[in-house]
Amino acid sequence: MYYFPEEVHNIFEYIERKPQCKKKLIDVLHDSGIGPSKIASVLCTESGGVENVGFSQQDVINYLSVKRQKQLENGDAHLMLSYFKNFNHHQQSILFGCALLWDETEESFVWLLRTWLEAMDGVSPKTIITDQDTSISNAVAKVFLEVNHHYCMWHIEKKVPEYLNQIYHQHSEFKNQFHKCIHQTITSYDFDSDWGAMIDKYELQDNKWLKKIYSIREKWVPSYVRQSFCAGMSTTQRSESMNKFFKGFLNSSTPLSKFVIQYEKTLDTRYNKEREKNVKTRNSKPLLRTLYxxxxxxxxxxxxxxxxxxxxxxxxxxxxxxxxxxxxxxxxxxxxxxxxxxxxxxxxxxxxxxxxxxxxxxxxxxxxxxxxxxxxxxxxxxxxxxxx
Ligand SMILES: [Zn+2]
Structure with a gap:
């Protein structure tokens, strides 16, 4: 719903009258995740007072709505593709479904998961792996009450050089020890013990990020997450393989009007690959390597x-x-x-x-x-x- 003064007959005309420089500032702030009320407040401060600003909070909301509408009509909106995938019996990635989301808010994810659950006749997945995002985590907790929610290990590990920059460069062996602690510990007891030794050795007791990822270890460390079946998923390649999955069919500039067609083509190609593997399994015998x-x-x-x-x-x-x-x-x-x-x-x-x-x-x-x-x-x- 748009609101604009009575003397203006068209919302586009009204928005066009607003100063260009202010619109650019709104774009920048909005792209940084700032909401309309805070944007209006920034505009007010930047203009030296409410009387000079030219944009009310409602104008900001209107402007962003019109911009979104135009983008959708032109088909070049930067929508986020969310997908549900798993493996088939050949361990090939398969897609259960996907959705285009406008933003990454908890509200959008709750809608996505509820719609997904409805499409699955109310059957909740046993395990779900997502990146470590608060909005997704909250949405999963709200919609899938009994699911094992894991975080993608790869997303956590790739942040190590960023959060432990100094240690990373001062101690060449740290990377190895961190990797061993996560990937080569068999039981949760072994992990806790190795983690403690690593923290002591590098005096990382006060590192907030490490504290945080340790507190959620049950959601991402292999020795913990291996207690629930997830077809071997949790590893890095699995989350990255979706880029390959859509390669040649979809990219960030695919217009909305072509998206569904390209998506169908991607699935067709995947079904063909599965059929090929079925035929191979049925019609050939693998070489045996033992006499058992x-x-x-x-x-x-x-x-x-x-x-x-x-x-x-x-x-x-x-x-x-x-x-x-x-x-x-x-x-x-x-x-x-x-x-x-x-x-x-x-x-x-x-x-x-x-x-x-x-x-x-x-x-x-x-x-x-x-x-x-x-x-x-x-x-x-x-x-x-x-x-x-
Ligand atoms: Zn074993």
Whole structure:
């Protein structure tokens, strides 16, 4: 709704009469995320008083609305593309849906998530990964009440050089230690312990950013987030791959009028790639690398891509040594580590009767594929077929 003086018959005419320099200032302030009331206040101060300003708060709102309308008509609006994606059974990125948002406010995200939930017949996702943004986080908490909300690790890690600039340049080994602490700790206990040692070593106790990311560690550190299934997602490549997904079809200057057509073309191309993989899985046999019956079984059950991951785990299991450290109530507990390496140690529990096994690396819970540590224990326990 626009409001303008009665003697003016057209909002465009009214806005055009306003001084050009003021409009530029409004554009700059608005692009920096400042709202109409604060913009009006800045204009007032900058003009030396309310009588000189020429723009009321309502004029600012009108001006921004008209500008937005014009941009939409011209199809060159800088809309933000939000999308929901996952992997298919070939571990290819697939798109469940996407939306064009005008802004990144909590209100817009709540609308987006509620609309998404409606489209999914009210079935909420189990896990959702977003960047570390307050508006999105609040919206997720409001709409998806029981979801595991994770933050994209890549978005957090890429801020390290920015927030720890001095340490980063003074201590060449810091980058390595930070990386190890996040990616090579198996359990949450290991992570906490390594993190504490790192903080002490570099005297980072007062670093606010580190305090903040540590306080939300359950949402992004692998040793914590691996407790819930998310098809192996959380890593950097996954969030970046959407740029590749749309490459050649969409870019930031695609007019709105062409967007839907290009979007459909992107999906068609993706469906074709999935069909190609289905045909390949059905019509060819992968090369086996071991004589274990479970490898052949897996080659018949899994898609080619998933089989390759399983096969790597099976072959990789041969480099581990498992030592039984406990046997109680028909459950064996093994400590397992690489040959010639004392650390890291993994712990596998194996139930003699049901043949169920669990590993401290939690690869099965996180990715849905048995890890090399469990496979090593299976062989040791004479389990040569995949458990049903
Ligand atoms: Zn494992």
């Amino acid at each position: 019956p479970m490898e052949e079984e897996a080659s018949k059950i899994y898609t080619r891509k998933v089989f390759r991951i399983f096969q790597d785990e099976l072959v990789g299991s041969q480099i581990f040594i498992a030592e039984k450290v406990k046997f109680f109530d028909e459950v064996s507990t093994y400590k397992i580590h690489e040959i010639y390496k004392e650390k890291p140690n993994y712990h596998v529990t194996f139930q003699i009767i049901s043949k169920e096994a669990k590993c401290s690396c939690r690869m099965f819970e996180f990715v849905g594929i048995l890890c090399r540590h469990v496979l090593n224990v299976f062989i040791k326990e004479n389990v040569y077929s995949l458990p049903s």
